[in-house]
Amino acid sequence: xxxxxxxxxxxxxxxxxxxxxxxxxxxxxxxxxxxxxxxxxxxxxxxxxxxxxxxxxxxxxxxxxxxxxxxxxxxxxxxxxxxxxxxxxxxxxxxxxxxxxxxxxxxxxxxxxxxxxxxxxxxxxxxxxxxxxxxxxxxxxxxxxxxxxxxxxxxxxxxxxxxxxxxxxxxxxxxxxxxxxxxxxxxxxxxxxxxxxxxxxxxxxxxxxxxxxxxxxxxxxxxxxxxxxxxxxxxxxxxxxxxxxxxxxxxxxxxxxxxxxxxxxxxxxxxxxxxxxxxxxxxxxxxx
Amino acid sequence: xxxxxxxxxxxxxxxxxxxxxxxxxxxxxxxxxxxxxxxxxxxxxxxxxxxxxxxxxxxxxxxxxxxxxxxxxxxxxxxxxxxxxxxxxxxxxxxxxxxxxxxxxxxxxxxxxxxxxxxxxxxxxxxxxxxxxxxxxxxxxxxxxxxxxxxxxxxxxxxxxxxxxxxxxxxxxxxxxxxxxxxxxxxxxxxxxxxxxxxxxxxxxxxxxxxxxxxxxxxxxxxxxxxxxxxxxxxxxxxxxxxxxxxxxxxxxxxxxxxxxxxxxxxxxxxxxxxxxxxxxxxxxxxxxxxxxxxxxxxxxxxxxxxxxxxxxxxxxxxxxxxxx
Numbered sequence: 018x019x020x021x022x023x024x025x026x027x028x029x030x031x032x033x034x035x036x037x038x039x040x041x042x043x044x045x046x047x048x049x050x051x052x053x054x055x056x057x058x059x060x061x062x063x064x065x066x067x068x069x070x071x072x073x074x075x076x077x078x079x080x081x082x083x084x085x086x087x088x089x090x091x092x093x094x095x096x097x098x099x100x101x102x103x104x105x106x107x108x109x110x111x112x113x114x115x116x117x118x119x120x121x122x123x124x125x126x127x128x129x130x131x132x133x134x135x136x137x138x139x140x141x142x143x144x145x146x147x148x149x150x151x152x153x154x155x156x157x158x159x160x161x162x163x164x165x166x167x168x169x170x171x172x173x174x175x176x177x178x179x180x181x182x183x184x185x186x187x188x189x190x191x192x193x194x195x196x197x198x199x200x201x202x203x204x205x206x207x208x209x210x211x212x213x214x215x216x217x218x219x220x221x222x223x224x225x226x227x228x229x230x231x232x233x234x235x236x237x238x239x240x241x242x243x244x245x246x247x248x249x250x251x252x253x254x255x256x257x258x259x260x261x262x263x264x265x266x267x268x269x270x271x272x273x274x275x276x277x278x279x280x281x282x283x284x285x286x287x288x289x290x291x292x293x294x295x296x297x298x299x300x301x302x303x304x305x
Numbered sequence: 306x307x308x309x310x311x312x313x314x315x316x317x318x319x320x321x322x323x324x325x326x327x328x329x330x331x332x333x334x335x336x337x338x339x340x341x342x343x344x345x346x347x348x349x350x351x352x353x354x355x356x357x358x359x360x361x362x363x364x365x366x367x368x369x370x371x372x373x374x375x376x377x378x379x380x381x382x383x384x385x386x387x388x389x390x391x392x393x394x395x396x397x398x399x400x401x402x403x404x405x406x407x408x409x410x411x412x413x414x415x416x417x418x419x420x421x422x423x424x425x426x427x428x429x430x431x432x433x434x435x436x437x438x439x440x441x442x443x444x445x446x447x448x449x450x451x452x453x454x455x456x457x458x459x460x461x462x463x464x465x466x467x468x469x470x471x472x473x474x475x476x477x478x479x480x481x482x483x484x485x486x487x488x489x490x491x492x493x494x495x496x497x498x499x500x501x502x503x504x505x506x507x508x509x510x511x512x513x514x515x516x517x518x519x520x521x522x523x524x525x526x527x528x529x530x531x532x533x534x535x536x537x538x539x540x541x542x543x544x545x546x547x548x549x550x551x552x553x554x555x556x557x558x559x560x561x562x563x564x565x566x567x568x569x570x571x572x573x574x575x576x577x578x579x580x581x582x583x584x585x586x587x588x589x590x591x592x593x594x595x596x597x598x599x600x601x602x603x604x605x606x607x608x609x610x611x612x613x614x615x616x617x618x619x620x621x622x623x624x625x626x627x628x629x630x
Contacts, residue, residue: 144320147609149564152601159586159594160331236447240568243449244583259450263572266457267468275457278450286445293441 026298036290043284047103054096055081059251070270086272088261094272097258098280104254105281108165109235112172116234117227119173120180125211125219127181128188139185142178150175154237158246168247172234183226187219194218221299228292232285239281255281313613317606321599325376328598329369372595381599382592386585391596395578399600401471402577404482405569406562408493409500410555417505418551421512422539425547428517436509443506448565452499452572459495467492469574496573500566504558508551515547522546549616556612560605 028034046053056063073086073094085094127138145153154171161167191197192215200210239256241247243263248254253261255277262274356362360371372382381392424436460468472492474481483489519525520543528538567579574580578597585593 148602148605149561151567152564155567155582155586156328156331156594156598232445239447240449244568244571246586256449259453263453266453267461269461271457271461274450274453278447278453281447281450282445285447286442289441289445 023298027294030294030297033290033294036287036294039283039287040291043102043287044106046099047106050096050099050103054093054099056093056096058092058097058100070265070273072270073272073276085276086270088258088273089265094276097253098255098277101253101255101258101277102280102284104165104248104252105235105238105256105284108168108172108238108248108254109231112169112176112234112238113227113231115169116173116176116230117180117223120177121184121216121219121223123177124181124184124186125188125215128185128192129207129211129215135185138181142181142185145175145178146182150233150237151240154241155244155246158241163246163249165248165252168238168241171241172237175237176230176234179226179230180223183222184219187222188215191215191218225292225296225300228288228295232288232292235281235288236285313610317610320606321602324602325373325595325599326369328595329372330365376599381596384585384590384593386588386590386593391590391592392600394581394593395596395600398576398578398581400481401483401575402563402566402570402579404484405493405496405500405566405575405577406559408484408497409562410504410559412497412501413504413508414551414555416501417508418512418544418547421509422516422544422547424509425513425516426520426539428513433513437513440506440509443502443509446502448499448503449568449572451502452496452569455495455499456572466495468495471576496569496575499572500562500569503565504555504562507554507558511551511554512547515550516543519543519546553612553616556608556615560601560608563601563604 051057069087069089071087075086076082081093085098087093088097123138123142127135154175157171157174158167161170196218197210197214200214205214238247238254239259242254242256243260245260248257250257258277259274259281262270262272262277265273353362360368363371375382379392380390383389384391384394387394420436424433427433456468459466470492471483472488473486474483474489483493524542525538528542529535563579566575566577567582569575570577570580571583578600581593582597584590585597
């Protein structure tokens, strides 16, 4: 019933609904990329160098149409974007899930146990949040090197603090309430109180932060890959596609960079629109 | 106040020490710079000699100790790649980054405050709504992609502005700066606009929220009742109160702007310290990476401190005390 109320409230904004529809479409494309792409952009047997750097709408030597043109290796940009979206979303979602789990657990623990645990976690989070995320991620990747699991580690390291701070603030308010007192009086275990009683009541602001942070994670990954520090060339995300096209931008082959950029933009904007409305519905005080 | 400043400075020193140790250990755990720096055909002996010359044969703890002793004397080591002091390399590039960051901040404020005021005064109007929609877009657009689009439109398509470099620089107060010549301005405007975008959106939002809040206050009603013109009410009474949060946030954001300059500098081939950091990461030039981080962290600490002091001066309601949150 609560969920239905939230859904009704959410649906009041048409632009947020449009964002949600766009997210569904993007997810569909990312999940089924191998089935709906005109070609497999990483199967070298399907590429023909004669097709390289063709403008959008050109016909391939094999007879198909490149709706969004081709890159320097004769790769269909539309297919490359579908696969790139898949990688970008996977990295964004995976890092958000890990950062959420780690950050929320630490934030709840800080609020619940207090004392030195709280001081340590809160100070660490504050310290980290005082540095720009891109700087921390750059240095971490310089140390770790390239790779999909390494960029996820870097993104989690950058993002856990946002969840820890949000969860801690919510839990500090909730723990003074009577239902927690009742649970303590029943001598329930700490774990059970934290995750069965405290956590569900702290969720609304955490969900809002998670929605914002998925978009931030996708953007940060794209930026790092663009700078050549993120994903290896074998697993190109949208950032790497854009970076690859940068070389050809100056000679007028705009489509190699522009279309992956638009795909990235659509993904990030649609998530932000939904996050904005979620904030209005779930966490009206948290509005900035 | 004095006790507060002393405690803040002590905390900052601890932060710097911890950070330098973490970065030092992390950066020194990766790769062997000797592999990159010397001829691949070099023999064992030559490799050993190069390693010893760079001091890399000693244990990590000893290397860190040597680093600290030299750092205390203002020497952060020599760059492996250029064989000159790392700190000199960075200080030499710093004016370019600071010029870019300052230009970006100015653009963000000069455009952002009036737009935010307008959107706050007329929230329901078409203009107000478009300004807000624009600011959401400004938040969402990835900086690096906007940079590419600026190059595509203004450099490739129209051919109005150069896409790379700083152009001619002139000496100003001992720094090499671009803004003194027209050609320098033409090089500066695109990267500065690119870097400004995020903060422009942020200022629009802050100014709009501040204006809406201020317009409901008694002092605005009173100023109107006194018969002051609307321009006076908005330009003096509202603006003053809107500016306080903007100054705070912009002060804190200056650090991020310097960090994000890494992206803008790499797109526009702007020879600042961010580009130097990226090049050093690719070359495994450890002393430069460590020196960059030490300098940037010191800069952040100083900026945060300055913002606190300026805010307490602008708004006496904000006291300089430790917040035990």
